[in-house]
Amino acid sequence: MAVELRDDSDTGSDLSCPGSPSPSSPTPSHSRSSNNNSKRGQGIVDHATFDQLVDMDDEDEFSKNLVHNYFEQAQRAFGDMDAAMSSSDLVALSRLGHFLKGSSAQLGLLKVKASCEKLQYYGQGMDAAGQHSHISNEEAEEQIKILLIQMRREYEEAETYLRYFYGELPLPESPSEE
Amino acid sequence: MCTTSTTSLLQDSKTSSTFFNKAITNMSASSPILSTISPPSSPAMSIESDFEDQDETTTTTTVQQPRKIKVMIIDDNSVNLTILSRLLNKHFADTIQLTSVQNSGLSALDQLTKDEVDLILMDIDMPVLSGVETTTAIRNNDSHSEHSILEQNMKVPIIAVTTSDAEEQRELYRQVGMADCVSKPIAIPKLRMAIEEAMKTVSTNG
Numbered sequence: 001m002a003v004e005l006r007d008d009s010d011t012g013s014d015l016s017c018p019g020s021p022s023p024s025s026p027t028p029s030h031s032r033s034s035n036n037n038s039k040r041g042q043g044i045v046d047h048a049t050f051d052q053l054v055d056m057d058d059e060d061e062f063s064k065n066l067v068h069n070y071f072e073q074a075q076r077a078f079g080d081m082d083a084a085m086s087s088s089d090l091v092a093l094s095r096l097g098h099f100l101k102g103s104s105a106q107l108g109l110l111k112v113k114a115s116c117e118k119l120q121y122y123g124q125g126m127d128a129a130g131q132h133s134h135i136s137n138e139e140a141e142e143q144i145k146i147l148l149i150q151m152r153r154e155y156e157e158a159e160t161y162l163r164y165f166y167g168e169l170p171l172p173e174s175p176s177e178e
Numbered sequence: 179m180c181t182t183s184t185t186s187l188l189q190d191s192k193t194s195s196t197f198f199n200k201a202i203t204n205m206s207a208s209s210p211i212l213s214t215i216s217p218p219s220s221p222a223m224s225i226e227s228d229f230e231d232q233d234e235t236t237t238t239t240t241v242q243q244p245r246k247i248k249v250m251i252i253d254d255n256s257v258n259l260t261i262l263s264r265l266l267n268k269h270f271a272d273t274i275q276l277t278s279v280q281n282s283g284l285s286a287l288d289q290l291t292k293d294e295v296d297l298i299l300m301d302i303d304m305p306v307l308s309g310v311e312t313t314t315a316i317r318n319n320d321s322h323s324e325h326s327i328l329e330q331n332m333k334v335p336i337i338a339v340t341t342s343d344a345e346e347q348r349e350l351y352r353q354v355g356m357a358d359c360v361s362k363p364i365a366i367p368k369l370r371m372a373i374e375e376a377m378k379t380v381s382t383n384g
Contacts, residue, residue: 049363053261056268070257098303102341103257106363117341 044161049108064166070103074112074155081119081148090137093144094123111154118147247377248294250278252286252312253301253339262299262339262364269366270373283307284322287315291325295334297376299360302340302351309338310354317355335376339364 041047053063077100084092097119104113118128122144127133135143163169249266253259259279266276277295280286284307286298298316302309307322313336314320321327338351338359348359357376360369 046363052363052366056264062264066257066260069260073255073257095303095305098341099255102253102255102301102303102362105341106258106261108363 041161041165044109044111044158045165046108046110049106053107067107067162067166070107071159073103074100074159078148078152078155085141085144085148088137088141090123090125090140090144092123094120097121097123109155109158112151112158115147115151115154119144119151122147246273246275247296247373248277249274249297249299250280250286250289250295251276251299251339252280252283252304252309254281254304255301256281258301258339258362265364265366265369270370274373283309283312283315286312287321287327288323288325290316290327290331291321291323292328294328294330296380297373298334298336299339300336300356302338302342302347309340309356310350313351313354313356335379337372337376339369 041050050063053066057063077096081093081096084090084096097116101113101116101120104116117130121128121130122140125133125135125137125140127135160169164171251259251262251266253262259281263276263279266274274297278286278289278293280289283304286300287307300309300312304312307315315322316327316332316334316336319327319332335357336355338348338356339362340347340359341362343359343361351359357379358372360372
């Protein structure tokens with residue numbers, strides 16, 4: 001049975017709608033509260049994609065190690081982005097955006113992936129949708145400066161969520177649901 | 179590891195067995211290494227004769243199961259390589275043998291001068307040599323070195339695995355000789371279908 005595992009939403013908009021597809025009915029094996037994490041994941045992590053990785057876990061904790069590798073990769077990428085920003089290297093910023101987009105997409109990190117794609121486009125002088133625009137390099141840099149702040153925030157949100165997922169952070173007290 | 183000995187091909191219950199059989203049969207016909215492999219449609223036979231004029235050595239013929247499809251994956255992103263490797267080993271273990279993992283187009287070209295593969299899964303946006311450039315080099319036997327790409331590898335099916343999957347980009351991939359494009363994040367059914375279709379071209383083109 002074919003299952004559409006990819007979320008085509010590129011806008012980075014909040015996807016915390018009840019209808020968000022999660023065909024695998026994820027039960028995070030590492031979390032303390034699967035219900036809370038499933039709901040918190042909405043908009044941050046596409047569990048349809050992410051759970052495919054968790055499903056491949058053996059005793060080697062494949063998905064956890066993979067996520068940690070991603071954390072390291074992302075930190076290096078952010079450092080490289082800062083350096084490229086300092087030297088106004090839009091080409092490098094675009095390349096870095098694309099690079100991190102791929103692994104973010106593979107982990108189902110929706111917002112990070114969307115922002116990485118915007119960075120890729122801005123660095124090429126395009127608009128957020130990937131259409132050619134007539135903005136100057138300076139304007140593109142300004143957009144990227146704002147975007148990098150947003151991207152870091154989105155990444156930290158994703159990292160925190162994933163650390164909760166793997167039990168590396170204690171779950172905060174959940175407000176009682178109405 | 180890739181070897182020239184035959185290995186049993188256990189049909190994945192989720193896949194159509196027909197295309198794999200045809201692809202392997204076709205490869206057998208063209209490859210001296212695989213020429214000892216009988217198509218799976220050939221019945222397994224064990225012949226032992228009691229006739230007096232039988233040569234004292236009895237002849238036993240057992241069916242040779244098709245070997246697995248040897249796959250090379252190429253991606254400059256280690257996270258992506260790890261995921262794809264795991265995916266192939268977990269979900270395609272019955273039919274695919276991951277024989278080569280490369281993190282650049284250049285290293286892939288070098289490897290293709292040495293070892294034969296049956297299928298390549300390739301990222302597109304890579305530094306130095308992109309997936310498009312690497313594919314073009316493979317098709318044109320341009321290994322970027324003094325060695326030639328092995329003849330079989332020049333026609334090997336290549337599937338793009340990428341987030342750059344807009345229609346105009348897919349058309350470019352087709353133009354340079356890629357068989358298909360699978361979007362990231364990888365959906366296993368779509369990857370399976372792309373591999374099936376790509377291997378069909380091997381069976382029909384010889």
